[in-house]
Amino acid sequence: MPNLADVIEAYLVELLQQAEQRSIVIQRSDLAALFACAPSQVSYVLQTRFIPQRGYLVETRRGGGGYIRITGLLPSVDELWRQALEISSFALTTNDARHLIGLLYQARLITAREARLLRVALERAVLRLEQPWHDEVRAELMRSMLATLMTSREE
């Protein structure tokens, strides 16, 4: 018997596939009512399934008329991307990050500006953190940014 979480995930994926757009808009309480579960269950599904690492973007708004928008990004294209994600799967030193970014740039998968952006973000993002966390957080951030890049074309 499948999880409720899996069922909800499948339902949302189905909605996304049938949508004209690349995104759908839902309301947390509606979905909770539909599946007769706690609203926070929906949040759980979003937090564990519809994450950047899996190629999704979630935007929300609180208050009256609040909503949740899920955007499914383009399917990934290149094996290099996969490798890049793999490389940053756990921890990433500054040097490893630099090297990886260089590879992506040489392969023309990212622009010079994007490369600089990645470097700056990865260097500055960890400044307020205790040392032991640096490489881990850097990897996490790298994965998110890679997922974003690998699933979005220039418009």
Next chain:
Amino acid sequence: MPNLADVIEAYLVELLQQAEQRSIVIQRSDLAALFACAPSQVSYVLQTRFIPQRGYLVETRRGGGGYIRITGLLPSVDELWRQALEISSFALTTNDARHLIGLLYQARLITAREARLLRVALERAVLRLEQPWHDEVRAELMRSMLATLMTSREE
């Protein structure tokens, strides 16, 4: 069912786009009557949407013959970068960051991919930090990334 606030915002934006000038003049009570809401609702929309951070200037006059003038600012490229830096000079909420990025994108100062990159970085980078530091660190990271983008032309 969108918010009334969103509807009013859209209406005013529409008016601004159709206007010959860069500004429009309205009356609070008229607008309130048009949308069948409390006058303070209009004030709310102005205070939450048509703010300098989003590129608008609002001037009002009370008393008989009072009015509200909304001006959409079209800053020069340099001015826009400067404003962006200024906006992120101390603390930056997720929402303000989103709008700022949107502004830069609309002005074609950054690409769609770069915009997504910024958003993801700003959202994920603060996850391991205690709440009180979020906006501050976000601003710091934003400044670094802005500086990088400002000083690097395409390719």
Next chain:
DNA sequence: TCATAAAGGTCAGGGAAGGACAAAGAAGGA
């Protein structure tokens, strides 16, 4: 001059979303 009417401003409060988090429950592996 100054009372009055006609604007817009301010603010507290209630209601309607989603968010965060702890704790209990379930599933599966060592």
Next chain:
DNA sequence: TCCTTCTTTGTCCTTCCCTGACCTTTATGA
């Protein structure tokens, strides 16, 4: 069995919307 990880719920919190009551400013005319 026992431990770990994932799921599910419940409770309380934050954000956002909207209104109503009351305040301040400005124009005008007696």
